Amino acid sequence: MPTPLNSTVEVKRQAPTPYSFSRPYWEGTREKKILVQYCPRSGQYQFYPRPVSIATGHRDLEWREVSGAGEIFSYTITRRAREPFRGHEPFIVATVTLDVGVNLLANIVECDEDQIRIGMKVEPYWLPLPNGMHLLMFKPKR
Amino acid sequence: MVMRDVAIVGFAETKIVERSAQDVWELGATILETLIDGAGFEKGEIDGMILSSSLTGAGNAFWSQNTAEFLGLQLDFCQTVDIGGCSPLGALARAAMAIDAGMCTTVLLLYADTAVAENNARLRSFGGEWTVPVGLMGPPGAFGLLSRRYEYQYGLDYRALGKLAVTQRNHAILNPNACEKLRIPLTVDGYLTSRMISDPIRLLDSVMPCDGASGLLVTSRARAQGKGLSRWVVPLGYGERTNHNAAQSLVDVTETGHSAAGQRAFAAAGMAPRDIASFYPYDDFIIAIMLQLEMLGFCKRGQGCAFINDMDFTHAGSLPLNTGGGQISAGQAGLAGGGTNLVEAVRQLFGEAGSRQVKNTANALVTGIGGIPLARNWVSSAVMILAPDA
Numbered sequence: 001m002p003t004p005l006n007s008t009v010e011v012k013r014q015a016p017t018p019y020s021f022s023r024p025y026w027e028g029t030r031e032k033k034i035l036v037q038y039c040p041r042s043g044q045y046q047f048y049p050r051p052v053s054i055a056t057g058h059r060d061l062e063w064r065e066v067s068g069a070g071e072i073f074s075y076t077i078t079r080r081a082r083e084p085f086r087g088h089e090p091f092i093v094a095t096v097t098l099d100v101g102v103n104l105l106a107n108i109v110e111c112d113e114d115q116i117r118i119g120m121k122v123e124p125y126w127l128p129l130p131n132g133m134h135l136l137m138f139k140p141k142r
Numbered sequence: 143m144v145m146r147d148v149a150i151v152g153f154a155e156t157k158i159v160e161r162s163a164q165d166v167w168e169l170g171a172t173i174l175e176t177l178i179d180g181a182g183f184e185k186g187e188i189d190g191m192i193l194s195s196s197l198t199g200a201g202n203a204f205w206s207q208n209t210a211e212f213l214g215l216q217l218d219f220c221q222t223v224d225i226g227g228c229s230p231l232g233a234l235a236r237a238a239m240a241i242d243a244g245m246c247t248t249v250l251l252l253y254a255d256t257a258v259a260e261n262n263a264r265l266r267s268f269g270g271e272w273t274v275p276v277g278l279m280g281p282p283g284a285f286g287l288l289s290r291r292y293e294y295q296y297g298l299d300y301r302a303l304g305k306l307a308v309t310q311r312n313h314a315i316l317n318p319n320a321c322e323k324l325r326i327p328l329t330v331d332g333y334l335t336s337r338m339i340s341d342p343i344r345l346l347d348s349v350m351p352c353d354g355a356s357g358l359l360v361t362s363r364a365r366a367q368g369k370g371l372s373r374w375v376v377p378l379g380y381g382e383r384t385n386h387n388a389a390q391s392l393v394d395v396t397e398t399g400h401s402a403a404g405q406r407a408f409a410a411a412g413m414a415p416r417d418i419a420s421f422y423p424y425d426d427f428i429i430a431i432m433l434q435l436e437m438l439g440f441c442k443r444g445q446g447c448a449f450i451n452d453m454d455f456t457h458a459g460s461l462p463l464n465t466g467g468g469q470i471s472a473g474q475a476g477l478a479g480g481g482t483n484l485v486e487a488v489r490q491l492f493g494e495a496g497s498r499q500v501k502n503t504a505n506a507l508v509t510g511i512g513g514i515p516l517a518r519n520w521v522s523s524a525v526m527i528l529a530p531d532a
Contacts, residue, residue, distance in 0.1 A: 008277060016271040026271075046391045048272050048516060055389050073517070074294070074395070076286030077341035078279050085277035090341075093278050095287055095517050102391050103517035105276050118294045135275055 005077070005116075006091040007109040009137075012084050015129040022049035024063050029134040032126045036102060038064045047102035068124035070096040070138065073103055075116055096122060096138055110139040145410070148238040149366040149374035149531065152181035152359040153488040155481075158321045158473035162256040162353035166198045167212045169355035170254045174213055177250065177359040182369065188359075190219035190246030192237055194229035194253040195477035195512075201262030209252070219246040225384060226512025227424055228524040229253070230356075230480035235380045235526065237360045247362060254355035255476030268516050279340045282348050284514045285427045286340035292396045292429065293342070296444035300342075302451050303428045304330035306463075307346055307470065309455045310425070314467025316457070316498040317486075321352050321473030328471075347428045352473030356481035358488065363531070375491045376531040378505070379410030384522045385515075399523030400437035400509060407507075407525040408439075415440045418527075419502040420490060421461055422483040424511040425468040430520075434509055438525065457498040465490060465498045480510045484526075491530045505529040 018026045028035035037046050040062060042055035052059055075094035078085070085091070092108040094116075108116065109125050122138035129135055154176035156169050178185055191210055199205035199222070206222045219240045223229040230253045237249040257263075278284065292298055311328040314320035328346070336346035366374050383399030408414060415438055423434045432446035440461075441449035455463035466472055466486035469479045487506040489495050506528045513521025 011277065013275055016275055018271060022271060044391055048268050054391070074287045074291035076279075076283055076290060076343070077338075078277060078283060078286075079338045079341055081277050081279055088277075091277065093276050093283055093287070093340075095291075097392065105272055105278060105517065107276050118290070 003090055003113070005111065005113055006088045008085065008088055008091045008107045009109060009127055011088050013129060013135065015131040015133045021051040025049050026133050028065070029126070029136065030132050032134055034066050034068045034124065034136060035063045036066050036098070036100060038062045045100040045102050047104050066098060066100050068098065068136070070098045070122050072116065072118050072120045072122060073097045074118060075108070077113065092116060094138070104136070107137045108139065109137050115140065145238045145242070145377040145380060147363050148241050148360060149363045149376055150358050150360050150488055150528070151366050151371055151374045152177045153357070153485045153492070154180065155319050155356040155485050156354050157319045158352045158354035158475055158482070160321060160323060160352055161258045166196065166254050166256040166260070166355070167209065169256065170209060170213060170252050173252055173254065173355050173357035174250060177357055181359050181371065183248065183359065185214065186216070187248050188215055188250050189217055190237065190240055190249035191215055191217050192233040192249060192251055193222040194233055194481060195222065195224045195226060196255040197257035197261045197263045197476045198255055199262070201264060215250070217246070219249070225522040226477060227426065227480040228382065228510030228512035228522040229477060230484050231508060231510040231524040231526050232382060234358060234360065234377065234484070235382065238377055241360065241362055247365060249360045251358040251360060252355070253357055253475070253478035253481030255478035256353040257476035258351055258353050272516055281426060281514050282340040282343045285347070285429065286343040288395050288519065289342050289429050295396055299447035299451070300334060301330055302447035303347070303432065304333035305450055306428050306431055306455065307333045310464050310468040310471040313457060313465050313498060314471035317466045317472060320467045320471060321350065324350065324467070324471050324473060343427065349426050349469045349474035349479070352475055354473065354475030355478060356475070356485045358485065373492060374531060375488050375528050378413070378527045378529050379407040380524070380526045381406030382522070382524045386519065386523065393518055395517070395519050396433065396443070398433055398437045398519045400434050400525060403523045403525040404438040407527050411527040413505070413527060417505070418461070418507045419504045420465065420487070420500045420506045421463045422487040422506060422508040423464065424480060424483060424509045425464060425470050426474070426511060428470065430511055431463070438507070457500055462500040465495060465500060484508050487528055491528060503530060
């Protein structure tokens, strides 16, 4: 029997300090919106937020709200963690590919070790942070 | 290729320790003294110095200048290279460029870090926003994601990875400079049952952070000849790639910049993988060695484990690999750790590796890996081919 996985929702997390160019993403999480940078010249979305289009080097990026539909690209089961995650192992850190073509890292909740697999469809799960922002997590799509 | 007009005339290395009681500049002084005494140079002949990254030095915006002051060096060329584990190899390439450009004639390459005893680094990256909040367990976490994806695309034979771990461990037992704690025998089963950190990355997949220093003395071939030296090592080709596939949002994480860097190094040297006599891949994690075998063209993509199973990588084998134990079994001297396998390659080409000496010293291929990106492979890749020239 695999050990049950920790959802990590009990971990005491602080809201991160954004850069000037990533602040719109974090502000969007206050309303549980996923805002991703879009480059109109190349038609490419990009994540994590950058001060410039990684495709063209131009700065005419747009912020677009996306649905958060995604699938697992890869995952690791963290069995030895640092603070503040210590004592909450084992838990999943996954690379999730959103349907707009970007990869991001997130914890996966409501998911067992024998359930997680690459290619599994996931949907957003929002964890409140102390300052009113939210951390984007994912759960298996039902 | 102008790099061939440059000669590595000496190498030096301290013992790698779990925590250094000596200051990082005292380790540096030991490297300096060993190099000038070994090659028969005066300190005043050194007119260039290039440092690798150093977590001890990382908080200091004047790192190379202050190091030059403490070592009493008057320099016409002075810099730090900050491409992570690629820094030592990158420093050698930059020394060749500086000498060829006439900026200086004789360069001290100093790779010194005491990060366990004194880590002054303050990293400014994507981590605070995107990895810390999800509890990614540092480099083992990133390599856990990489390994799981590789396994999905190609399958992964963990016993083959264990074979690499055992080969390197046996080499470390023969290396008196390897960290003493690691100089104990290891079996494949011992590797496979070591503690899981960030599944599927185990403790024995990973480097152990340590303290230590190494270095090289580089001058022009003409000056080496003029001093009547009997042997030296020359770089035949070099390639470097940072942020491979930077413009793409989704990348194949099993592809590394070594594909591009390796092509450039092989082309400059006029060689192919089958010509390589011994191999010194950067090893922060065991799977990184396998990926480099694929990317450099020793075998096809997805065939790394099968290739490992077919090969004998011992110092007496067909393709000797990290004959000093690699960083994984000798200890990782912080961001100076890229010097460990580089210095071992030079030592082998000088024929001074003692009980672990390789038979074929026609050439050696050394690599670097630097930096962990988000949802990509690694940041920097470097490849250099060296050969004796005397």
